[in-house]
Amino acid sequence: MTHVAVINYGPRHDYAAMLPELADRLHVFSHHRLTGTAALASYEYVEDCESVPYPELRIRGLARDTGLAHVITDNEYDLERAARIRADLGLPGQSPASALSFRDKAVMKETARRTVPTAPFRRLADITDLTGFIAEQGYPVVVKPVKQGGSRDISVLHDDDALLAFSRRPWRDDLMAEGFVEGPMYHVDAVVAPGYRFVAASRYLRSCLGVFSGHNNGSVQLHPVRDPFARRLEEFLDRVLEAFETPATAAYHLEVFHTPDDELVLCEIASRVGGDRIPALTRLTYGVDLHTAWLRQSVGLPAAPPPSAPPAAVHGSVSILPQGRPVAAPERPPFPWVRHYETNENLAAGAVAQNSTSYLCFAIVEGADAAQVEQRLLETEAWLMDRVRDTEVPAP
Incomplete structure (x- = not known):
């Protein structure tokens, strides 16, 4: 029998629904507590799942006891372990x-620059590597861990004072520096498999790093036909992938800078589905569930073909950040083009943004093209921000 081991991250994934043909042969080890697991062969919630070796040990035991045909994961931090x-x-x-080439950002850029432009970069062994890089490239400089995600633990150094402040932090042995690239950032999200190709392009509403200075973030889809820049971004994805060893079936999340002199420069590429609201936006516009399409084909099951006709509308999202003080999220905005609204019921009172996916609430809107979507996102954002209300912390 074909048994499959899964290291899961998605808190809402229903593997019995995604892979019904294999449900009674699925063994799921999960970062989050899942519902709908009764039909699975086995299921375990594993505390600190991505940090402890328990799932790997158990999967090797399953391979010995039952035989395994596939090991899959939806989690970027488990890609190397699964491989x-x-x-x-x-x-x-x-x-x-x-x-490794898609996880380690220094290896990634070393690989990708064979076929596309990247920002100047250097892996950092100590502070002198950083000061030497600044002497060569000038400010601003971005310093970040080579295997982190969600804009976590990233610093942008604009001057010597910022460098001195950075030097007061404990040094890490997993850092790299890269030159700061001006211009808006786009993302391309794709699933590619034998006989299957889905690619969608979008623009971030604002820099993902803006969350750490209090700027709400979001994403605006480009229409694949009405916006010719979408095709240019798809071609850039293909050029990037030419430099990499790629599996037969894979999902990709590519981030690209568009510079003031009209050059496309690689920021990063990951071999997994994009996070935040990207899967929801893709389902609404194209009817494609990125995780289902990727994981089904990864275990040899067919996926519904991607749409052949262009969408009638595109979508975008805006996330209102935690405010750093106890607040109540507003009610749903009254606009007819708001397709989805959600509040974060698990947000602690007084929370601050921990990464680029942190939110108090978020809205998804619909429009004919990127320009209309952006205008509606900004209107929705203004309406929500005007209605964020301070609230009292419940007495202990």
């Missing part, structure tokens, strides 16, 4: 070398 297990067990899928 290592597959290589050891002789299973198909992304190799350890491929996983």
Whole structure:
């Protein structure tokens, strides 16, 4: 029988619904507590799942006891672990070398610059590597961990005072520096498999780093036909992938700078589905569930074909950040083009943004093209911000 091991991150994934043909042979180890797990062969919530070796040990036991045909994960931080297990067990899928090239941002840029422009970069062993890079490139400079995500732990150094402040923090041995690139950032989200290709392009409403200075963030989809820049971004994705060892079936989340002199410059590429509201926006516009399309084909099951006709409308999202003080999220905006509104019921009172996906509430809007979507997002954002209300912290 074909058994499949899954290291899950998505808090709402229903694997029995995504992979019904294999439900009674699925063994799921999850970062989050899932519902709808009764039909699975086995399921475990694993505390600190991505940090402890328990899932790997259990998966190797399953391979010995039941046999395994596939090991899959939806989590960027587990891509290398899953690849290592597959290589050891002789299973198909992304190799350890491929996983590393999409995870380690220094290796990624070294690989990608064979076919596309990247910002100047340097892996940092100590502070003198950083000061030497600044002497060569000038300010501003971006410093970040090579394997972090969600804009976590990123610093932008604009001058010597910022460098001195940065030097007061404990040094990490996983840092790199890169030159700051001016211009808006776009993202391209894709699933590619034998006989299957889906690609969608979008623009971030604002810089993902803006959350750490209090700027709300979001994303605006480009219409694949009405906006010719979408095709240019798709072609850039293909050029990037030419430099990499790629698995037969993969999902990709590519981030690209568009500079003032009209150059496209790679920021990063990951071999997984984009986070935040990207999967929801893609379902609304194209009817494509990125996770389902990726994971079904990764275990040899067919996926519904991507749409052949262009969408009638596109979508965008705006997330209102935690305010750093106890507040109540507003009610749903009254605009007819708001397709979805959600508040964060698990947000602690007085929370601040921890990463680029942090939110107090978010809205998804619909429009004919990117310009209309952006205008509606800004109107929705203004309406929501005007109605964020301070609230009292409940007495202990």
